[in-house]
Amino acid sequence: MSKVRILVxxxxxxxxxxADGTRKRWKVSGPHFAGWEIYHVKGSPVDPNRIYASQTSAxxxxxxxxxxxxxxxxxxxxxxxxxxKSPDGMQKxxxxxxxxxxVPGTHQWYDGTQHPWEFKRVWHLEPSLHDPEHVYAGVExxxxxxxxxxxxSWNELSGLRKHDTGxxxxxxxxxxxxxxxxxxxxxxxxxxxxxxxxxxxRTDDGGQTWKPINHGLHSEYIPDPxxxxxxxxxxxxxxxxxxxxxxxxxxxDVMRSDNGGDLWREVSGxxxxxxxxxxxxxxxxxxxxxxxxxxxxxxxYPPSSRLRVYRSRTxxxxxxxxxxxxxxxxxxxxxxxxxxxxxxxxxxxIYFGTTGGQVYGSADAGDSWKPxxxxxxxxxxxxxxxxx
Amino acid sequence: xxxIVLPPHLRTLAxxxxxxxxxxxxxxxxxxxxxxxxxxxxxxxxxxxDHVTQLRRPLVRFFACGEDLSHESPDAPLPxxxxxxxxxxxxxxxxxxx
Numbered sequence: 142m143s144k145v146r147i148l149v150x151x152x153x154x155x156x157x158x159x160a161d162g163t164r165k166r167w168k169v170s171g172p173h174f175a176g177w178e179i180y181h182v183k184g185s186p187v188d189p190n191r192i193y194a195s196q197t198s199a200x201x202x203x204x205x206x207x208x209x210x211x212x213x214x215x216x217x218x219x220x221x222x223x224x225x226k227s228p229d230g231m232q233k234x235x236x237x238x239x240x241x242x243x244v245p246g247t248h249q250w251y252d253g254t255q256h257p258w259e260f261k262r263v264w265h266l267e268p269s270l271h272d273p274e275h276v277y278a279g280v281e282x283x284x285x286x287x288x289x290x291x292x293x294s295w296n297e298l299s300g301l302r303k304h305d306t307g308x309x310x311x312x313x314x315x316x317x318x319x320x321x322x323x324x325x326x327x328x329x330x331x332x333x334x335x336x337x338x339x340x341x342x343r344t345d346d347g348g349q350t351w352k353p354i355n356h357g358l359h360s361e362y363i364p365d366p367x368x369x370x371x372x373x374x375x376x377x378x379x380x381x382x383x384x385x386x387x388x389x390x391x392x393x394d395v396m397r398s399d400n401g402g403d404l405w406r407e408v409s410g411x412x413x414x415x416x417x418x419x420x421x422x423x424x425x426x427x428x429x430x431x432x433x434x435x436x437x438x439x440x441x442y443p444p445s446s447r448l449r450v451y452r453s454r455t456x457x458x459x460x461x462x463x464x465x466x467x468x469x470x471x472x473x474x475x476x477x478x479x480x481x482x483x484x485x486x487x488x489x490x491i492y493f494g495t496t497g498g499q500v501y502g503s504a505d506a507g508d509s510w511k512p513x514x515x516x517x518x519x520x521x522x523x524x525x526x527x528x529x
Numbered sequence: 530x531x532x533i534v535l536p537p538h539l540r541t542l543a544x545x546x547x548x549x550x551x552x553x554x555x556x557x558x559x560x561x562x563x564x565x566x567x568x569x570x571x572x573x574x575x576x577x578x579d580h581v582t583q584l585r586r587p588l589v590r591f592f593a594c595g596e597d598l599s600h601e602s603p604d605a606p607l608p609x610x611x612x613x614x615x616x617x618x619x620x621x622x623x624x625x626x627x
Contacts, residue, residue, distance in 0.1 A: 176538060200588040200622035201538060201576040217542075217572040234571030238580045 144528040145484050146211065147492055148192065149500055150179035153518035155194055157212045164490055164504040167513045173215060174206065181265050181479055181522045184211075185273040189526050193276055193292055195263040203262050205236045205278075205292045218292035235294050239263070239278070239286055242299035248282065249311040258282045258302065265479060267322035271329065279319035283310060283336040285348065298348035301334065306353060306370040313337035313373045313392075314438075320478055321377050325384045333387065333402060338373035341389065343402050354402030358391060375418045376478045380427035388430050388457070390420040390478075395432055397457050408457025413444045419481035423506060424489040428456040431483075431491060431507060433476040441496075442473040450493070452507050466510035467501065474499070479522035486527055494520025531557055532617040533566060539577070539620070543570040548617060557612040559591055560603040577620060592619040 143162040149155060154172025173179075177196045185191040190211040196204040206215045218236040239260045250256035261281040269275035278286040278295060284302045286295040301319075310317060318337055325331035330347040333354075340355040353370050363371040373392035380386065389396040389405065394415050396405040409415035414434040423429035430453045436444045443449060448467045451460040474497035484490040491507050494500045498517040503510045533549040540546070551569060553561040560583075567574045574580065577589050583603070585591070590599045594608045594616050610616035 175541075198538065200536075200586070201542075202586060203575070204542065204572075220572040234567060234574035235580070237575045240581055 143486055145486065145490060146184075146189075146526040146528055147482075147500065147502075147513070148182035148184065148194075148212070148522075148524040148526070149494055149517065149520060150182050150194070150479075150522035151494075151498070151518040151520050152178055155179040155182050155196075156514070156517060158500065158513055162486055164484075164486070164502060167502075169514055170212070172518075173212070174204075177204070178262075179521065180262060181524070183266050183268060183524045184526045185268040185276075186270055187268075188273040189528055191268070191273040191291075193266045193268060195266055195278070197262040203237045203239065203260075205263070205266075207236075207292050218288075218290075219294075236292050239280055239295055240297075241284060241302065242297040243303075246303070247308060248317060249309055251312065255308060258284070260284075261316060264318045264320045265322055267324060270324050270326055277322050277324075277332075279322050279334060281316045281318040282312075283317045283319040283339060285319055285322070285332075285334055287348070298344075300344070300349050301342060301351045304342070304351050304353070306339070309368075309370050310336065310339035311371065321374070323377060323379055323384075323387075325379075326381045327384050331384070331401070333377060333379075335374040335377050335389075337375065338392075339370045340372040341374050341377055341387075341402055354398070355405070356403065357398070357405030358396065359394070359407075360392065362392070376420050378420045378422050378430075380422040383427045386427065386456075388420050388422060390417050390432055392416065392438060395420065395457060408453070410453070410458035410460055412451055412460050413449075413462075417476075418478040419476055419493065421481050421483055421491070423491075424483045424485040425487065426454070426489075429454050429506070430457060431481065432460075433481065433493065435475060441475040446470060446472050448472045448474065448495075450491075450503075450507055450510075463503075463507040463510070465508065466503075466512075473497075477521055479524075480520050482523050482525040484525045484527045490525070492523050492525055494523045496520065530614040531562060531611060532614050533562065534617045534619040534621075536620060536622045538622065539573060542572055542576065545570070550614070557607045558604050559598065559601070559607070562607070562618055563603075588623040590621050590623055592621060593617075 147158040154175045156171035160167045180195045182194040192208040194206040207218045245258035247255035265279040267277040274291040285298045321335035323333040342351045387398045395409045397408045417435045447469045450463040474495035481493040492502045496519040
C-alpha cells in the first residue's frame with residue numbers, strides 16, 4: 142500500500158508525519174534540529190529518500206541538512222563521518238556557503254534608498270526533477286543558487302539577481318526572499334521563480350537569463366500599480382500536465398496565466414478576501430485550485446475568524462468554502478506561503494500547517510479535514526511525499 | 530590543551546558532548562582556535578564567523594577568564610590560562626530572545 146510522508150518545517154525544528162495510504166493514523170517524529178528555524182524541507186522526486194532541509198538561526202546562520210534514508214539520519218552535506226574519513230580532500234564545510242557571484246550590488250530598501258545585497262537564509266529548496274544530486278535554493282536577499290553535488294557546494298545563477306530591474310527590487314515585510322521555484326516538467330530549461338517584493342520571473346535557458354513576468358498584475362501599494370517589477374507575489378503553482386498554466390496568490394489578488402506568465406488575469410471571483418499566502422493545484426485535476434483567504438495584510442488571520450480553505454474546480458473565479466473539520470470560530474492563525482501541499486493518491490490528499498502549530502489534512506480533496514497534529518511550533522512549510 | 534565551550538546548538542551540530550579539547554600549533558588566538566575547531570568540525574564553518582570575511586557573526590560572543598574578548602583582534606594572544614587549558618574559551622550565542 143502507498144504511504145504518505147509529510148515534511149514539516151517550523152520555528153523550532155522539523156517534524157515528519159507518516160501514514161499509510163488510508164491517511165487515517167499518523168506517526169509523528171521530531172523535532173529534528175530542535176530549536177532551529179526550519180524554513181523548508183523537501184524530498185527529491187527522483188529518490189524520495191533524499192531529503193534536503195534548510196536550517197537557520199539569527200545567531201549561527203544557515204545550515205543545509207541532507208538525509209539519504211527518508212529522514213531518519215541527517216548530515217550537513219560533505220561532513221558525514223564517512224566523508225570526513227576520506228583522505229582525498231573532498232570539499233568540506235561549505236554546504237552552508239552561499240556567496241553572491243561578483244559584486245553583489247544594491248536593491249531598494251524600505252526607506253527607498255539603495256541597500257547592499259546581504260545573504261540571510263535559504264527560504265526554499267527545490268530538488269531537480271531528474272537528478273537527486275541537483276537542487277536549487279531560493280534565498281534572502283533574493284537570489285537563486287544551485288548545487289550539483291548533493292548540497293556540498295553552491296553556485297549562484299546570477300543572471301537573475303543581475304537583471305536590469307534588480308536595483309528596484311525591495312523587501313516585503315518578511316524580507317526580500319526568493320520563496321518559490323517551479324521547475325517545468327516538460328522543458329528542463331524553463332524555471333519560474335517568485336520574489337517578495339519584486340514579482341515573478343522566468344528563464345527559458347536553464348537560469349542564464351531571466352525576464353520579469355508580471356504583465357497583468359496590479360498592485361496599489363507601489364507607485365505604478367502596473368510596474369514591471371515591485372509586486373509582492375506570495376506564491377505561484379502549476380500542474381505538471383499543464384506547465385504553461387500558472388496560478389498565483391499575490392499580496393492581494395489571486396491570478397492566473399495561461400501562457401507561462403506572459404500575461405496574468407485576476408480570478409479572485411467570490412473569495413471573501415483575495416489576500417493570502419499559499420496556493421496549490423489538485424494532483425489529478427489541473428483546474429482545481431486551493432487557497433486560504435486571510436483577512437488583510439494588517440490582520441494576518443482568517444476572515445470572520447473562520448479557517449476556510451477555498452477550492453475552485455473551474456481554474457478560478459468560482460470558489461467554494463471547505464470548512465468541515467476546520468475551526469469556524471475564534472480562529473486567528475495564519476497559513477504561510479510554503480505551508481500547503483498535495484499528495485498524489487486517489488482521492489487527492491491536501492495538507493496545510495498554521496502559525497498556531499496545527500497541521501490539517503484532508504484525504505478527500507478538501508471535502509473534510511482533520512488535525513494531524515495540533516501543537517507544533519509555528520509551521521513555516523509543509524511538503525508531501527507520496528511513497529510506493 | 531585548549532578547552533572550548535560551545536553553545537548548545539553548535540554542540541548538537543558538531544555532535545559533541547561537553548567541552549571540546551584541542552591543540553593549536555601556534556600562539557593561542559581567537560583565529561588559531563577557530564581555525565583548528567573548524568578543521569576538526571567542518572560543519573561549524575560559517576556558524577561562528579562569516580565564510581568569506583572571517584568576521585565574527587554579530588550574535589556570537591567570545592568570553593575568556595571573565596572577560597568579553599569579542600571585540601579584540603582575532604590575532605591577539607589569548608590569556609595564558611586559556612593557552613594552558615586551565616580556563617575555557619567560551620563561545621556563546623548572545624542572549625537575544627528566541
